[in-house]
Amino acid sequence: MxxxxxxxxxxxxxxxxxxxxxxxxxxxxxxxxxxxxxxxxxxxxxxxxxxxxxxxxxxxxxxxxxxxxxxxxxxxxxxxxxxxxxxxxxxxxxxxxxxxxxxxxxxxxxxxxxxxxIGVCNYTLEDIKGEKTKPYRDTTGVNKDAFTKVLAIADNARNAKSKRSRLKGIRDYALLRLLWGNALRRGELHLANISDFDVAAKTLAIIGKGEDGEKQIIGLPTQNAIAISEWLTVRGETNLDYPLFIAVDNANYGNRLSGNGIYTIVDRLCIKAGIPKKMSPHRIRHSAITAALDATDGNIRKVQKLSRHKNINTVMTYDDNRSKHQEEISQLLDDLI
Known part of the structure; x- marks a missing residue:
């Protein structure tokens, strides 16, 4: 045997x-x-x-x-x-x-x-190697014009006749603003509480990936801070220990909005906006990072502050995918003959 x-x-x-x-x-x-x-x-x-x-x-x-x-x-x-x-x-x-x-x-x-x-195992598996991976094969997401259409759908819902639909639209608008403007991960939004938002300083404390529970303060664009303030105002919650984003449907109202819930919101709005690519909160993060590289002419150091990637090589992967250097050099070679 x-x-x-x-x-x-x-x-x-x-x-x-x-x-x-x-x-x-x-x-x-x-x-x-x-x-x-x-x-x-x-x-x-x-x-x-x-x-x-x-x-x-x-x-x-x-x-x-x-x-x-x-x-x-x-x-x-x-x-x-x-x-x-x-x-x-x-x-x-x-x-x-x-x-x-x-x-x-x-x-x-x-x-x-x-x-x-704890003394019940005497061996190690560290010699077993993992498979080689190529991270972020597709980091493009969607461009700013496509995302603007998604944001507009949530923006229009803020003026809905139904109070529930209006509340949902205001929440979704603030959530989308944060995903794009700060390139947040859905887990960072899921874990955020009302107390993490400082309206005067225009900051949000988040638990980033691999931060072991330590919170990191990030600055918010003005429109993001306004959107969160509007959401909290119409929601009417005063307990600072409550989640920043909650479910607003009848069955789950008041519960912390789950990661799957955030995913569903993004997926639904992107489909409604006619985006053919399957979208997710992380796709919006990809989109924001790529757009930031475009807007800063490839300033990797600055964009790393936005993306909060510990390894700058990850940001360089975004830049490589955005820049299409191979195609550019191939064209230069073709023009030589």
């Missing part, structure tokens, strides 16, 4: 082992729960939970139980590596994107890392 088959067999065998013969439920650590509790981002927690579930479903055809996870963490180094390499091979065979494969591997590696910290 191969090491991979042996590892899978051992994992499956744990399911038929009577509770108490290996671990007592009240003594055995719940390593998955420990891992998820260590993650600050709700989106990351959901993704890692999904990825870990997928790993155990693929290699054992079972959902991960506490004992099953511990059996995996108690494997020998060679068995564990072969098991995970076999899982990776299946992901590649199923033609998953490189980024998806790398995220799933990262979840498993994080699980073993937590296991080592």
């Amino acid at each position: 191969s090491d991979l088959a042996s590892a899978i067999t051992r994992l499956e065998a744990s399911l038929s082992t009577p509770i108490g013969s290996s671990f007592l439920i009240d003594e055995a650590p719940d390593v998955v729960a420990d891992l998820l509790a260590s993650l600050r981002s709700p989106n990351t927690r959901r993704a890692y939970q999904k990825d870990i579930n997928d790993f155990f479903k693929v290699v054992t055809n079972r959902d991960p139980t506490r004992d099953l996870v511990l059996e995996f963490l108690h494997l020998e180094q060679t068995q564990a590596v072969r098991l995970v390499l076999g899982y990776k091979a299946k992901l590649i065979e199923n033609k998953l994107k490189a980024a998806t494969i790398n995220r799933r591997l990262a979840a498993i590696k994080s699980l073993t890392a937590i296991g080592r910290k």
